[in-house]
Amino acid sequence: MQFALPPRRSPQPLPLARPRMSSYRRKQLKSGAVFAFAVFLILFIHHLYASPFYTSPFLSAAASTSTSGVVIVTLLDHQLFSDAYLKKIIANREHYANYHGYTNFFASVSDYDEAVGDAPQSWAVVPAVRHAMATHPHAAYFFYLAPHALIMDPTKSLKSHLLGKGRLEELMMRDVPIVPPDSIIKTFSHQTEEDVDLIITQDKEDLNPWSFVLKSGDFARFFLDIWFDPLYRNYNFAKAETHGLDHIMQWHPTVLARTAVVPQRLLASFSSGSPGASLDGTYEDGDFVVQFRGCDVDNSRDCAREVEPYYKLWEKKVQGD
Template sequence: MHFAYPSRKSSNPPPFRPRQSRIPIPTLRKGRLKSIAVIATIIIGSFWIISKLFDSRDAPLFRRPSGNPPVVLVTVLDERKHGMGHSQSIRENREQYAKRHGYETMFVHAGDYELEETAGSWARTPAMRHALTNFPECRYVWFLDQDAYIMEPAKSLEERLLEPDLLGKIMRRDISVVPNSIIKTFSHLKGGDIELVLTQDFEGLSTGSLVVRNGEWAKFFLETWFDPLYRSYKFRKAEEHALEHMVQWHPTILSKLAVVPQRTINSYIKGNEEEGFQEGDFVVRAAGCGREGAPSCEEQLSKYRATWQQAFSQA
Protein backbone atom coordinates (compact mmCIF):
# COMPACT_ATOMS: atom_id res chain seq x y z
CA MET A 1 0.00 0.00 0.00
CA HIS A 2 1.28 3.36 -0.92
CA PHE A 3 0.65 6.47 1.17
CA ALA A 4 0.67 9.93 -0.30
CA TYR A 5 3.45 12.08 1.00
CA PRO A 6 2.81 15.70 1.70
CA SER A 7 3.76 17.90 -1.13
CA ARG A 8 7.15 19.47 -0.76
CA LYS A 9 7.18 23.23 -0.25
CA SER A 10 8.59 25.28 -2.98
CA SER A 11 11.99 26.78 -2.39
CA ASN A 12 10.68 29.97 -3.94
CA PRO A 13 7.73 31.04 -1.72
CA PRO A 14 5.56 33.96 -2.79
CA PRO A 15 6.47 37.36 -1.31
CA PHE A 16 5.06 38.22 2.17
CA ARG A 17 1.84 40.12 2.18
CA PRO A 18 0.62 41.70 5.45
CA ARG A 19 -2.72 40.55 6.72
CA GLN A 20 -5.35 43.11 6.01
CA SER A 21 -7.28 44.56 8.96
CA ARG A 22 -10.90 43.64 9.17
CA ILE A 23 -11.66 47.27 10.08
CA PRO A 24 -11.25 49.68 7.22
CA ILE A 25 -8.56 52.31 7.71
CA PRO A 26 -10.99 55.23 7.34
CA THR A 27 -13.05 53.82 10.24
CA LEU A 28 -9.96 53.61 12.46
CA ARG A 29 -9.02 57.17 11.67
CA LYS A 30 -12.55 58.34 12.39
CA GLY A 31 -12.58 56.57 15.81
CA ARG A 32 -9.20 58.00 16.77
CA LEU A 33 -10.25 61.49 15.77
CA LYS A 34 -13.38 61.14 17.86
CA SER A 35 -11.39 60.03 20.91
CA ILE A 36 -8.94 62.90 20.47
CA ALA A 37 -11.81 65.36 20.19
CA VAL A 38 -13.40 64.06 23.42
CA ILE A 39 -10.09 64.25 25.31
CA ALA A 40 -9.42 67.75 24.01
CA THR A 41 -12.89 68.88 25.04
CA ILE A 42 -12.36 67.52 28.56
CA ILE A 43 -8.99 69.25 28.89
CA ILE A 44 -10.28 72.59 27.59
CA GLY A 45 -13.35 72.36 29.83
CA SER A 46 -11.20 71.62 32.87
CA PHE A 47 -8.99 74.64 32.20
CA TRP A 48 -12.08 76.83 31.76
CA ILE A 49 -13.60 75.73 35.08
CA ILE A 50 -10.29 76.24 36.91
CA SER A 51 -9.90 79.69 35.38
CA LYS A 52 -13.40 80.62 36.53
CA LEU A 53 -12.73 79.41 40.04
CA PHE A 54 -9.51 81.33 40.45
CA ASP A 55 -10.14 84.44 38.37
CA SER A 56 -11.94 86.86 40.71
CA ARG A 57 -12.55 89.28 37.85
CA ASP A 58 -15.17 87.03 36.30
CA ALA A 59 -18.74 86.67 37.53
CA PRO A 60 -19.40 83.92 40.08
CA LEU A 61 -20.51 80.51 38.87
CA PHE A 62 -23.85 81.00 40.66
CA ARG A 63 -25.76 84.18 39.91
CA ARG A 64 -26.64 86.38 42.83
CA PRO A 65 -30.30 87.44 42.98
CA SER A 66 -31.15 91.01 42.00
CA GLY A 67 -32.29 91.99 45.51
CA ASN A 68 -35.91 92.76 44.71
CA PRO A 69 -37.13 92.74 47.44
CA PRO A 70 -34.03 93.25 49.58
CA VAL A 71 -35.46 91.26 52.52
CA VAL A 72 -38.36 88.87 53.08
CA LEU A 73 -39.52 88.82 56.68
CA VAL A 74 -40.85 85.32 57.55
CA THR A 75 -42.93 84.40 60.61
CA VAL A 76 -44.69 81.15 61.49
CA LEU A 77 -47.99 81.78 63.29
CA ASP A 78 -49.97 79.47 65.56
CA GLU A 79 -53.31 81.11 66.39
CA ARG A 80 -54.58 78.05 68.25
CA LYS A 81 -51.72 78.31 70.70
CA HIS A 82 -51.23 82.08 70.96
CA GLY A 83 -54.61 83.54 69.98
CA MET A 84 -55.86 85.61 67.04
CA GLY A 85 -55.27 88.94 68.81
CA HIS A 86 -51.58 88.28 69.31
CA SER A 87 -51.14 86.96 65.77
CA GLN A 88 -52.78 90.07 64.34
CA SER A 89 -50.47 92.37 66.28
CA ILE A 90 -47.46 90.39 65.02
CA ARG A 91 -48.69 90.78 61.44
CA GLU A 92 -49.12 94.52 61.86
CA ASN A 93 -45.67 94.87 63.38
CA ARG A 94 -43.93 93.05 60.51
CA GLU A 95 -45.99 94.66 57.76
CA GLN A 96 -45.37 98.19 58.98
CA TYR A 97 -41.63 97.64 59.23
CA ALA A 98 -41.47 95.94 55.83
CA LYS A 99 -43.47 98.69 54.12
CA ARG A 100 -41.18 101.34 55.55
CA HIS A 101 -38.05 99.74 54.04
CA GLY A 102 -39.36 98.16 50.85
CA TYR A 103 -39.37 94.61 52.19
CA GLU A 104 -41.89 91.82 51.81
CA THR A 105 -43.54 89.74 54.52
CA MET A 106 -44.54 86.10 54.50
CA PHE A 107 -46.77 84.57 57.16
CA VAL A 108 -47.35 80.84 57.29
CA HIS A 109 -49.05 78.56 59.80
CA ALA A 110 -47.50 75.82 61.86
CA GLY A 111 -49.72 73.25 60.13
CA ASP A 112 -48.78 74.26 56.58
CA TYR A 113 -45.93 71.76 56.37
CA GLU A 114 -45.73 68.02 56.86
CA LEU A 115 -43.61 67.66 60.00
CA GLU A 116 -44.69 64.09 60.81
CA GLU A 117 -44.22 63.61 64.56
CA THR A 118 -41.55 66.25 65.09
CA ALA A 119 -41.90 69.49 67.07
CA GLY A 120 -43.86 72.32 65.50
CA SER A 121 -40.83 74.62 65.79
CA TRP A 122 -39.33 72.74 62.83
CA ALA A 123 -41.77 74.64 60.59
CA ARG A 124 -39.40 77.60 60.42
CA THR A 125 -37.01 75.65 58.20
CA PRO A 126 -39.39 74.81 55.31
CA ALA A 127 -40.96 78.26 55.78
CA MET A 128 -37.66 79.93 54.90
CA ARG A 129 -37.18 77.58 51.95
CA HIS A 130 -40.72 78.42 50.88
CA ALA A 131 -39.84 82.13 51.00
CA LEU A 132 -36.89 81.58 48.66
CA THR A 133 -39.28 79.90 46.22
CA ASN A 134 -41.88 82.68 46.42
CA PHE A 135 -39.30 85.48 46.23
CA PRO A 136 -36.41 84.08 44.15
CA GLU A 137 -34.87 87.53 43.62
CA CYS A 138 -34.77 88.55 47.29
CA ARG A 139 -31.36 89.20 48.79
CA TYR A 140 -32.05 87.99 52.35
CA VAL A 141 -34.61 86.03 54.33
CA TRP A 142 -35.07 87.15 57.91
CA PHE A 143 -36.88 84.66 60.12
CA LEU A 144 -38.38 86.28 63.21
CA ASP A 145 -40.38 84.13 65.60
CA GLN A 146 -43.96 84.92 66.66
CA ASP A 147 -42.70 85.67 70.18
CA ALA A 148 -41.01 88.90 69.07
CA TYR A 149 -41.72 92.52 68.18
CA ILE A 150 -39.60 94.87 66.10
CA MET A 151 -39.21 97.88 68.38
CA GLU A 152 -37.13 100.39 66.41
CA PRO A 153 -38.34 101.01 62.84
CA ALA A 154 -36.05 103.81 61.68
CA LYS A 155 -33.12 101.79 60.34
CA SER A 156 -33.22 99.00 57.81
CA LEU A 157 -31.83 95.56 58.51
CA GLU A 158 -28.90 96.33 56.22
CA GLU A 159 -28.04 99.46 58.19
CA ARG A 160 -28.23 97.61 61.49
CA LEU A 161 -26.53 94.39 60.55
CA LEU A 162 -25.96 93.26 56.98
CA GLU A 163 -23.64 95.79 55.34
CA PRO A 164 -20.40 93.80 54.94
CA ASP A 165 -18.15 96.31 56.71
CA LEU A 166 -20.57 96.64 59.62
CA LEU A 167 -21.08 92.89 59.91
CA GLY A 168 -17.32 92.37 59.81
CA LYS A 169 -16.93 94.69 62.80
CA ILE A 170 -19.62 93.20 65.04
CA MET A 171 -19.39 89.46 64.29
CA ARG A 172 -17.81 87.47 67.12
CA ARG A 173 -14.69 85.59 66.09
CA ASP A 174 -12.93 82.63 67.70
CA ILE A 175 -15.69 81.89 70.22
CA SER A 176 -17.20 78.50 71.03
CA VAL A 177 -20.30 77.97 68.90
CA VAL A 178 -21.99 76.37 71.92
CA PRO A 179 -20.88 76.62 75.56
CA ASN A 180 -17.67 74.68 76.31
CA SER A 181 -17.32 73.42 72.74
CA ILE A 182 -13.86 73.13 71.21
CA ILE A 183 -15.39 74.15 67.87
CA LYS A 184 -15.10 77.91 67.46
CA THR A 185 -16.16 80.50 64.93
CA PHE A 186 -13.48 81.21 62.35
CA SER A 187 -11.24 84.19 63.04
CA HIS A 188 -10.35 85.00 59.42
CA LEU A 189 -13.83 85.52 57.99
CA LYS A 190 -14.97 88.88 56.64
CA GLY A 191 -18.45 90.32 56.46
CA GLY A 192 -18.70 89.57 52.75
CA ASP A 193 -18.05 85.86 53.37
CA ILE A 194 -21.14 85.37 55.50
CA GLU A 195 -24.33 83.57 54.44
CA LEU A 196 -25.97 82.92 57.84
CA VAL A 197 -26.28 85.37 60.76
CA LEU A 198 -27.67 84.48 64.18
CA THR A 199 -27.01 84.93 67.89
CA GLN A 200 -26.26 82.89 71.00
CA ASP A 201 -27.95 82.90 74.37
CA PHE A 202 -26.67 81.36 77.60
CA GLU A 203 -27.63 77.87 76.38
CA GLY A 204 -26.28 77.96 72.84
CA LEU A 205 -27.36 79.04 69.35
CA SER A 206 -30.71 80.79 69.11
CA THR A 207 -32.91 80.36 66.03
CA GLY A 208 -35.67 82.80 66.99
CA SER A 209 -34.16 85.58 64.89
CA LEU A 210 -31.79 84.70 62.08
CA VAL A 211 -30.87 85.90 58.60
CA VAL A 212 -29.95 83.80 55.57
CA ARG A 213 -28.56 85.27 52.35
CA ASN A 214 -30.35 83.97 49.28
CA GLY A 215 -28.32 81.74 46.94
CA GLU A 216 -27.23 78.19 46.28
CA TRP A 217 -25.64 77.91 49.73
CA ALA A 218 -28.90 78.92 51.44
CA LYS A 219 -30.81 76.19 49.61
CA PHE A 220 -28.18 73.62 50.55
CA PHE A 221 -28.21 74.77 54.16
CA LEU A 222 -31.98 74.72 54.62
CA GLU A 223 -32.40 71.35 52.92
CA THR A 224 -29.63 69.90 55.06
CA TRP A 225 -31.14 71.34 58.23
CA PHE A 226 -34.56 69.87 57.42
CA ASP A 227 -33.15 66.45 56.59
CA PRO A 228 -35.37 63.65 58.02
CA LEU A 229 -32.30 62.16 59.69
CA TYR A 230 -31.84 65.21 61.93
CA ARG A 231 -35.54 65.39 62.69
CA SER A 232 -35.56 61.71 63.69
CA TYR A 233 -32.89 62.28 66.35
CA LYS A 234 -35.50 63.84 68.68
CA PHE A 235 -33.12 66.51 69.98
CA ARG A 236 -34.33 68.06 73.23
CA LYS A 237 -34.46 71.53 71.65
CA ALA A 238 -35.46 70.20 68.25
CA GLU A 239 -34.14 72.32 65.38
CA GLU A 240 -31.81 74.40 67.59
CA HIS A 241 -29.83 71.37 68.74
CA ALA A 242 -29.85 70.01 65.19
CA LEU A 243 -28.29 73.26 64.00
CA GLU A 244 -25.67 73.12 66.75
CA HIS A 245 -24.77 69.60 65.64
CA MET A 246 -24.45 70.72 62.00
CA VAL A 247 -22.29 73.71 62.81
CA GLN A 248 -19.87 71.66 64.88
CA TRP A 249 -19.53 68.79 62.40
CA HIS A 250 -19.78 70.49 59.00
CA PRO A 251 -17.14 73.13 58.13
CA THR A 252 -19.16 73.98 55.01
CA ILE A 253 -21.73 75.54 57.33
CA LEU A 254 -19.39 76.88 60.01
CA SER A 255 -17.32 78.67 57.35
CA LYS A 256 -20.34 80.79 56.35
CA LEU A 257 -21.64 81.53 59.85
CA ALA A 258 -21.53 84.82 61.76
CA VAL A 259 -22.53 84.94 65.43
CA VAL A 260 -23.37 88.51 66.42
CA PRO A 261 -24.06 90.02 69.87
CA GLN A 262 -27.48 88.94 71.04
CA ARG A 263 -28.97 92.39 71.48
CA THR A 264 -28.27 93.16 67.81
CA ILE A 265 -31.38 91.29 66.60
CA ASN A 266 -32.53 89.08 69.48
CA SER A 267 -32.93 90.83 72.87
CA TYR A 268 -34.82 88.82 75.49
CA ILE A 269 -37.41 90.24 77.86
CA LYS A 270 -35.56 88.60 80.72
CA GLY A 271 -31.80 88.36 80.76
CA ASN A 272 -28.51 89.83 81.85
CA GLU A 273 -26.87 92.93 80.39
CA GLU A 274 -25.68 91.07 77.28
CA GLU A 275 -28.99 89.48 76.32
CA GLY A 276 -31.74 91.41 78.16
CA PHE A 277 -33.79 94.01 76.31
CA GLN A 278 -32.87 97.66 76.85
CA GLU A 279 -34.54 100.78 75.52
CA GLY A 280 -33.39 101.42 71.98
CA ASP A 281 -32.83 97.77 71.10
CA PHE A 282 -34.02 96.64 67.69
CA VAL A 283 -36.03 93.52 68.65
CA VAL A 284 -37.58 92.19 71.85
CA ARG A 285 -38.40 88.49 72.30
CA ALA A 286 -40.33 86.61 74.96
CA ALA A 287 -38.31 83.46 74.38
CA GLY A 288 -40.07 80.39 75.74
CA CYS A 289 -43.46 82.04 76.07
CA GLY A 290 -46.49 79.81 75.72
CA ARG A 291 -44.73 76.67 76.82
CA GLU A 292 -46.32 74.47 79.44
CA GLY A 293 -46.43 76.37 82.73
CA ALA A 294 -45.19 79.65 81.16
CA PRO A 295 -47.29 82.80 80.53
CA SER A 296 -48.59 83.26 77.00
CA CYS A 297 -46.67 85.30 74.44
CA GLU A 298 -49.47 87.87 74.34
CA GLU A 299 -49.28 88.31 78.10
CA GLN A 300 -45.50 88.65 78.23
CA LEU A 301 -45.35 91.05 75.28
CA SER A 302 -48.39 93.13 76.22
CA LYS A 303 -46.41 96.03 77.72
CA TYR A 304 -44.31 96.30 74.54
CA ARG A 305 -47.24 96.46 72.13
CA ALA A 306 -48.11 100.08 72.76
CA THR A 307 -44.40 100.98 72.77
CA TRP A 308 -43.69 99.67 69.28
CA GLN A 309 -46.89 101.18 67.92
CA GLN A 310 -45.88 104.59 69.26
CA ALA A 311 -42.34 104.23 67.91
CA PHE A 312 -43.67 103.39 64.44
CA SER A 313 -46.13 106.31 64.43
CA GLN A 314 -43.36 108.78 65.34
CA ALA A 315 -40.59 107.48 63.05
Protein backbone atom coordinates in the same frame (compact mmCIF):
# COMPACT_ATOMS: atom_id res chain seq x y z
CA MET B 1 -10.39 23.19 36.05
CA GLN B 2 -13.15 24.71 33.98
CA PHE B 3 -12.61 26.37 30.67
CA ALA B 4 -14.84 28.76 28.79
CA LEU B 5 -17.09 26.84 26.44
CA PRO B 6 -17.41 27.78 22.79
CA PRO B 7 -20.67 29.45 21.79
CA ARG B 8 -23.49 26.96 21.47
CA ARG B 9 -24.89 26.38 18.05
CA SER B 10 -28.59 26.90 17.62
CA PRO B 11 -30.40 23.68 16.56
CA GLN B 12 -32.60 25.82 14.35
CA PRO B 13 -31.38 27.05 10.97
CA LEU B 14 -30.62 30.75 10.74
CA PRO B 15 -33.43 32.84 9.28
CA LEU B 16 -33.11 34.08 5.78
CA ALA B 17 -31.70 37.60 5.47
CA ARG B 18 -34.42 40.23 5.10
CA PRO B 19 -34.29 42.63 2.20
CA ARG B 20 -32.79 46.03 3.08
CA MET B 21 -35.26 48.80 3.94
CA SER B 22 -35.51 51.71 1.56
CA SER B 23 -34.19 55.08 2.68
CA TYR B 24 -37.67 56.59 2.24
CA ARG B 25 -39.19 53.99 4.55
CA ARG B 26 -36.50 54.61 7.15
CA LYS B 27 -37.27 58.33 7.08
CA GLN B 28 -40.97 57.60 7.59
CA LEU B 29 -40.30 55.43 10.63
CA LYS B 30 -37.86 57.98 12.08
CA SER B 31 -40.37 60.79 11.68
CA GLY B 32 -43.07 58.68 13.31
CA ALA B 33 -40.84 57.90 16.28
CA VAL B 34 -40.02 61.58 16.78
CA PHE B 35 -43.70 62.51 16.62
CA ALA B 36 -44.65 59.78 19.12
CA PHE B 37 -41.96 60.94 21.53
CA ALA B 38 -43.14 64.54 21.25
CA VAL B 39 -46.72 63.52 22.04
CA PHE B 40 -45.51 61.49 25.04
CA LEU B 41 -43.43 64.43 26.29
CA ILE B 42 -46.38 66.85 26.03
CA LEU B 43 -48.66 64.46 27.93
CA PHE B 44 -46.01 63.91 30.60
CA ILE B 45 -45.47 67.64 31.15
CA HIS B 46 -49.21 68.22 31.29
CA HIS B 47 -49.55 65.52 33.93
CA LEU B 48 -46.63 66.96 35.90
CA TYR B 49 -48.01 70.48 35.96
CA ALA B 50 -51.44 69.17 36.92
CA SER B 51 -50.01 67.42 39.97
CA PRO B 52 -50.89 69.15 43.29
CA PHE B 53 -47.29 68.59 44.44
CA TYR B 54 -45.72 70.56 41.61
CA THR B 55 -44.91 74.26 41.85
CA SER B 56 -43.62 75.85 38.70
CA PRO B 57 -40.47 77.90 39.18
CA PHE B 58 -41.59 80.06 36.28
CA LEU B 59 -44.87 80.85 38.04
CA SER B 60 -43.01 81.63 41.25
CA ALA B 61 -40.71 84.02 39.44
CA ALA B 62 -43.56 85.72 37.62
CA ALA B 63 -45.55 86.08 40.83
CA SER B 64 -42.73 87.80 42.65
CA THR B 65 -41.19 90.18 40.14
CA SER B 66 -42.00 93.03 42.53
CA THR B 67 -40.31 91.39 45.51
CA SER B 68 -37.94 93.64 47.42
CA GLY B 69 -34.38 92.76 48.33
CA VAL B 70 -35.44 91.54 51.78
CA VAL B 71 -38.25 89.14 52.68
CA ILE B 72 -39.38 88.91 56.32
CA VAL B 73 -40.55 85.39 57.13
CA THR B 74 -42.97 84.92 60.03
CA LEU B 75 -44.41 81.53 60.96
CA LEU B 76 -47.82 81.82 62.64
CA ASP B 77 -49.42 79.19 64.86
CA HIS B 78 -53.18 79.71 64.93
CA GLN B 79 -53.70 76.96 67.49
CA LEU B 80 -51.09 78.22 69.92
CA PHE B 81 -51.79 81.97 69.67
CA SER B 82 -55.03 83.92 69.68
CA ASP B 83 -56.18 85.90 66.66
CA ALA B 84 -55.81 89.13 68.66
CA TYR B 85 -52.20 88.30 69.46
CA LEU B 86 -51.35 87.35 65.87
CA LYS B 87 -52.90 90.58 64.57
CA LYS B 88 -50.37 92.49 66.66
CA ILE B 89 -47.48 90.44 65.32
CA ILE B 90 -48.66 90.94 61.74
CA ALA B 91 -49.11 94.68 62.27
CA ASN B 92 -45.57 94.88 63.67
CA ARG B 93 -44.10 93.13 60.63
CA GLU B 94 -46.19 95.06 58.10
CA HIS B 95 -45.17 98.42 59.51
CA TYR B 96 -41.49 97.49 59.40
CA ALA B 97 -41.73 96.11 55.86
CA ASN B 98 -43.60 99.19 54.60
CA TYR B 99 -41.15 101.52 56.32
CA HIS B 100 -38.16 100.03 54.49
CA GLY B 101 -39.75 98.68 51.31
CA TYR B 102 -39.36 95.05 52.33
CA THR B 103 -41.73 92.16 51.63
CA ASN B 104 -43.54 90.03 54.20
CA PHE B 105 -44.07 86.29 53.93
CA PHE B 106 -46.58 84.95 56.44
CA ALA B 107 -47.05 81.21 56.74
CA SER B 108 -48.98 78.91 59.05
CA VAL B 109 -47.39 76.08 60.99
CA SER B 110 -50.16 73.79 59.78
CA ASP B 111 -49.04 74.36 56.17
CA TYR B 112 -46.05 72.12 56.84
CA ASP B 113 -47.61 69.32 58.91
CA GLU B 114 -46.91 66.78 56.19
CA ALA B 115 -43.31 67.91 55.73
CA VAL B 116 -42.55 67.94 59.46
CA GLY B 117 -44.22 64.58 60.07
CA ASP B 118 -43.91 63.23 63.60
CA ALA B 119 -41.21 65.71 64.62
CA PRO B 120 -42.07 68.71 66.86
CA GLN B 121 -43.92 71.46 65.00
CA SER B 122 -41.15 73.93 65.75
CA TRP B 123 -39.24 72.30 62.88
CA ALA B 124 -41.65 74.06 60.52
CA VAL B 125 -39.30 77.06 60.51
CA VAL B 126 -37.12 75.30 57.93
CA PRO B 127 -39.72 74.49 55.23
CA ALA B 128 -41.29 77.91 55.86
CA VAL B 129 -38.06 79.69 54.93
CA ARG B 130 -37.57 77.36 51.97
CA HIS B 131 -41.14 78.11 50.88
CA ALA B 132 -40.43 81.84 51.07
CA MET B 133 -37.33 81.36 48.92
CA ALA B 134 -39.33 79.50 46.29
CA THR B 135 -42.05 82.14 46.30
CA HIS B 136 -39.59 85.06 46.10
CA PRO B 137 -36.64 83.78 44.05
CA HIS B 138 -35.38 87.29 43.28
CA ALA B 139 -34.99 88.40 46.90
CA ALA B 140 -31.45 88.87 48.19
CA TYR B 141 -32.03 88.14 51.90
CA PHE B 142 -34.54 86.33 54.07
CA PHE B 143 -35.04 87.55 57.63
CA TYR B 144 -36.76 84.94 59.77
CA LEU B 145 -38.36 86.20 62.98
CA ALA B 146 -40.43 83.96 65.25
CA PRO B 147 -43.97 84.98 66.26
CA HIS B 148 -42.94 85.39 69.92
CA ALA B 149 -40.86 88.43 68.99
CA LEU B 150 -41.37 92.09 68.12
CA ILE B 151 -39.32 94.49 66.03
CA MET B 152 -38.86 97.31 68.53
CA ASP B 153 -36.85 99.82 66.51
CA PRO B 154 -38.53 100.15 63.09
CA THR B 155 -36.04 102.81 61.95
CA LYS B 156 -33.20 100.28 61.70
CA SER B 157 -32.94 98.75 58.26
CA LEU B 158 -31.10 95.48 57.86
CA LYS B 159 -28.54 97.28 55.72
CA SER B 160 -27.67 99.88 58.35
CA HIS B 161 -27.96 97.40 61.18
CA LEU B 162 -26.09 94.39 59.76
CA LEU B 163 -25.55 94.27 56.02
CA GLY B 164 -23.86 97.54 55.14
CA LYS B 165 -20.31 97.46 53.79
CA GLY B 166 -17.90 96.90 56.67
CA ARG B 167 -20.69 96.69 59.26
CA LEU B 168 -20.63 92.93 59.75
CA GLU B 169 -16.84 92.99 59.83
CA GLU B 170 -17.06 94.95 63.07
CA LEU B 171 -19.84 92.87 64.63
CA MET B 172 -18.78 89.27 63.99
CA MET B 173 -17.80 87.32 67.10
CA ARG B 174 -14.57 85.53 66.18
CA ASP B 175 -12.97 82.61 68.01
CA VAL B 176 -15.86 82.16 70.45
CA PRO B 177 -17.61 78.87 71.34
CA ILE B 178 -20.41 78.05 68.93
CA VAL B 179 -22.49 76.59 71.75
CA PRO B 180 -21.97 78.56 74.97
CA PRO B 181 -20.35 78.47 77.33
CA ASP B 182 -17.57 75.98 76.59
CA SER B 183 -17.96 74.29 73.20
CA ILE B 184 -14.57 73.21 71.87
CA ILE B 185 -15.71 74.24 68.38
CA LYS B 186 -15.35 77.98 67.87
CA THR B 187 -16.13 80.52 65.20
CA PHE B 188 -13.35 81.07 62.71
CA SER B 189 -10.84 83.72 63.74
CA HIS B 190 -10.00 84.90 60.20
CA GLN B 191 -13.51 85.03 58.73
CA THR B 192 -14.52 88.09 56.70
CA GLU B 193 -17.93 89.46 55.83
CA GLU B 194 -17.48 88.32 52.21
CA ASP B 195 -17.55 84.74 53.51
CA VAL B 196 -20.91 85.09 55.25
CA ASP B 197 -24.29 83.83 54.06
CA LEU B 198 -25.97 83.28 57.43
CA ILE B 199 -26.12 85.76 60.33
CA ILE B 200 -27.31 84.39 63.65
CA THR B 201 -26.86 84.96 67.35
CA GLN B 202 -26.74 82.91 70.54
CA ASP B 203 -28.03 83.06 74.09
CA LYS B 204 -26.39 81.68 77.22
CA GLU B 205 -26.87 78.05 76.15
CA ASP B 206 -27.50 77.67 72.40
CA LEU B 207 -27.63 79.25 69.00
CA ASN B 208 -30.85 81.20 68.47
CA PRO B 209 -32.89 79.92 65.51
CA TRP B 210 -35.79 82.36 66.13
CA SER B 211 -34.11 85.36 64.53
CA PHE B 212 -31.60 85.04 61.69
CA VAL B 213 -30.74 86.50 58.30
CA LEU B 214 -30.03 84.16 55.39
CA LYS B 215 -28.57 85.27 52.07
CA SER B 216 -30.29 83.79 49.04
CA GLY B 217 -28.27 81.36 46.96
CA ASP B 218 -26.90 77.85 46.73
CA PHE B 219 -25.60 77.87 50.28
CA ALA B 220 -29.02 78.81 51.67
CA ARG B 221 -30.66 75.83 49.96
CA PHE B 222 -27.82 73.54 51.04
CA PHE B 223 -28.01 74.74 54.64
CA LEU B 224 -31.79 74.34 54.90
CA ASP B 225 -31.62 70.87 53.37
CA ILE B 226 -29.04 69.75 55.93
CA TRP B 227 -30.91 71.30 58.85
CA PHE B 228 -34.15 69.59 57.82
CA ASP B 229 -32.55 66.20 57.28
CA PRO B 230 -34.78 63.39 58.67
CA LEU B 231 -31.83 62.17 60.74
CA TYR B 232 -31.96 65.36 62.83
CA ARG B 233 -35.74 65.65 62.93
CA ASN B 234 -36.09 62.09 64.20
CA TYR B 235 -33.18 62.14 66.63
CA ASN B 236 -35.32 63.44 69.52
CA PHE B 237 -33.08 66.34 70.41
CA ALA B 238 -34.18 67.87 73.73
CA LYS B 239 -34.61 71.25 71.99
CA ALA B 240 -35.58 69.96 68.56
CA GLU B 241 -34.43 72.30 65.76
CA THR B 242 -32.26 74.32 68.16
CA HIS B 243 -30.08 71.38 69.12
CA GLY B 244 -30.12 70.22 65.51
CA LEU B 245 -28.64 73.57 64.55
CA ASP B 246 -26.10 73.40 67.38
CA HIS B 247 -24.96 70.01 66.09
CA ILE B 248 -24.65 71.12 62.46
CA MET B 249 -22.59 74.17 63.34
CA GLN B 250 -20.18 72.15 65.47
CA TRP B 251 -19.64 69.22 63.14
CA HIS B 252 -20.10 70.66 59.65
CA PRO B 253 -17.35 73.22 59.03
CA THR B 254 -18.77 73.87 55.55
CA VAL B 255 -21.77 75.50 57.25
CA LEU B 256 -19.80 77.17 60.01
CA ALA B 257 -17.47 78.74 57.43
CA ARG B 258 -20.42 80.66 55.93
CA THR B 259 -21.95 81.72 59.28
CA ALA B 260 -21.42 84.87 61.33
CA VAL B 261 -22.39 84.88 65.00
CA VAL B 262 -23.21 88.34 66.31
CA PRO B 263 -23.95 89.59 69.88
CA GLN B 264 -27.42 88.66 71.09
CA ARG B 265 -28.81 92.17 71.43
CA LEU B 266 -28.25 92.85 67.73
CA LEU B 267 -30.83 90.29 66.62
CA ALA B 268 -32.65 88.71 69.55
CA SER B 269 -32.68 90.54 72.88
CA PHE B 270 -34.64 88.60 75.49
CA SER B 271 -37.45 90.15 77.51
CA SER B 272 -36.90 90.47 81.23
CA GLY B 273 -39.13 87.43 81.80
CA SER B 274 -37.25 85.18 79.40
CA PRO B 275 -34.68 82.77 80.84
CA GLY B 276 -31.26 82.10 79.36
CA ALA B 277 -30.18 85.51 78.11
CA SER B 278 -26.48 85.94 77.48
CA LEU B 279 -24.43 88.20 79.75
CA ASP B 280 -25.50 91.22 77.69
CA GLY B 281 -28.60 89.80 76.06
CA THR B 282 -31.54 91.30 77.96
CA TYR B 283 -33.61 93.91 76.12
CA GLU B 284 -32.79 97.57 76.56
CA ASP B 285 -34.54 100.52 74.96
CA GLY B 286 -33.19 101.02 71.45
CA ASP B 287 -32.55 97.35 70.73
CA PHE B 288 -33.71 96.07 67.36
CA VAL B 289 -35.77 93.02 68.43
CA VAL B 290 -37.20 91.65 71.66
CA GLN B 291 -37.99 87.95 72.06
CA PHE B 292 -40.18 86.30 74.66
CA ARG B 293 -38.29 83.06 74.76
CA GLY B 294 -40.29 80.10 76.01
CA CYS B 295 -43.56 81.97 76.54
CA ASP B 296 -45.21 79.62 74.05
CA VAL B 297 -44.11 76.39 75.76
CA ASP B 298 -44.12 77.35 79.46
CA ASN B 299 -47.59 76.86 80.94
CA SER B 300 -46.83 79.34 83.70
CA ARG B 301 -46.37 82.15 81.16
CA ASP B 302 -48.67 83.96 78.73
CA CYS B 303 -47.20 85.38 75.53
CA ALA B 304 -50.05 87.85 75.04
CA ARG B 305 -49.60 89.29 78.52
CA GLU B 306 -45.82 89.53 78.20
CA VAL B 307 -45.96 91.15 74.77
CA GLU B 308 -48.51 93.82 75.72
CA PRO B 309 -46.20 96.38 77.42
CA TYR B 310 -43.61 96.05 74.66
CA TYR B 311 -46.30 96.37 72.00
CA LYS B 312 -47.56 99.58 73.58
CA LEU B 313 -44.01 100.92 73.65
CA TRP B 314 -43.63 100.02 69.96
CA GLU B 315 -46.92 101.77 69.13
CA LYS B 316 -45.65 104.99 70.73
CA LYS B 317 -42.48 104.82 68.64
CA VAL B 318 -44.51 104.22 65.47
CA GLN B 319 -46.87 107.11 66.18
CA GLY B 320 -43.89 109.36 66.78
CA ASP B 321 -42.33 108.59 63.36
